[in-house]
Amino acid sequence: MKYLGIELQKPKIAVFDFTSCEGCQLQLVNKEDTLADFLNAVEVVNFREASSYRGDDYDIAFIEGSISRNDEVKRLTKIREKAKVLVALGSCACFGGVNKLKNEFDVKTINREIYGKDPKETLWVKSVGEIVKVDLEIPGCPISKTEVETIVRHLIWGTPFTFPVYPVCVECKQRFTTCLMEKGHLCLGPITRGGCNAPCPAGGLGCWGCRGPATDPNYESFFAICKERGFSRAEIDERMGFFSAFGEVHGK
Numbered sequence: 001m002k003y004l005g006i007e008l009q010k011p012k013i014a015v016f017d018f019t020s021c022e023g024c025q026l027q028l029v030n031k032e033d034t035l036a037d038f039l040n041a042v043e044v045v046n047f048r049e050a051s052s053y054r055g056d057d058y059d060i061a062f063i064e065g066s067i068s069r070n071d072e073v074k075r076l077t078k079i080r081e082k083a084k085v086l087v088a089l090g091s092c093a094c095f096g097g098v099n100k101l102k103n104e105f106d107v108k109t110i111n112r113e114i115y116g117k118d119p120k121e122t123l124w125v126k127s128v129g130e131i132v133k134v135d136l137e138i139p140g141c142p143i144s145k146t147e148v149e150t151i152v153r154h155l156i157w158g159t160p161f162t163f164p165v166y167p168v169c170v171e172c173k174q175r176f177t178t179c180l181m182e183k184g185h186l187c188l189g190p191i192t193r194g195g196c197n198a199p200c201p202a203g204g205l206g207c208w209g210c211r212g213p214a215t216d217p218n219y220e221s222f223f224a225i226c227k228e229r230g231f232s233r234a235e236i237d238e239r240m241g242f243f244s245a246f247g248e249v250h251g252k
């Protein structure tokens with residue numbers, strides 16, 4: 001494969017799933033209009049949803065899901081030893097995601113309620129970065145395949161990729177979506193990293209912050225606007241805690 005007359009190398013990629021719904025992996029094989037180009041740009045050596053081949057000589061390991069069992073800790077550690085580049089793929093891998101809501105409760109009680117007399121081995125949920133070194137985090141629930149394709153192009157060219165620093169509101173304006181806050185809905189768009197093209201507000205749903213905080217978010221102004229519009233602290237906390245993406249920042 002050549003670009004501007006320069007021979008490019010196809011990176012060997014592997015995609016591994018941990019505690020997740022596998023929606024981010026599905027995104028990679030979902031966008032059929034670019035699927036052939038994507039698969040032509042990389043060499044897939046391990047990707048359960050795309051191929052029955054199982055190799056372990058990968059350059060880039062994409063990790064989907066959070067870590068919630070001891071066997072996952074061991075498996076992830078081995079993958080880290082082999083991969084030249086390890087990418088956390090999606091909000092579960094980057095932040096712990098919705099799985100981390102479990103950490104609000106007693107693990108034994110939850111285990112009993114879900115599995116009854118057949119409890120399973122389970123840990124407090126952690127993000128991938130809480131277990132091993134992560135080279136790149138691609139947030140989103142699910143990830144944007146367009147963004148991943150752009151990132152893979154940068155990895156092939158060996159040039160750094162920069163995520164948008166602006167919040168979701170910018171893309172909302174670019175789409176001419178009427179602000180949902182104006183319609184009385186709570187929306188985390190002002191403090192959430194753009195790059196998804198604001199599909200939730202366009203569909204009538206306030207942003208839930210799946211991409212995590214924008215660069216230098218103005219929490220103080222956001223909380224003030226929410227208060228002015230009558231949203232309670234509990235509502236804001238619930239939403240900011242949903243993907244575990246905002247750490248210890250909570251509504252005021």
Ligand code: SF4
Nearest residue numbers: 169172179180187189
């Ligand atoms: S709907 Fe949400 S993301 Fe869109 S402009 Fe309003 S606050 Fe920002």
Ligand code: SF4
Nearest residue numbers: 196200207208209210
């Ligand atoms: S609008 Fe918000 S919740 Fe929806 S995809 Fe974008 S960051 Fe995620």
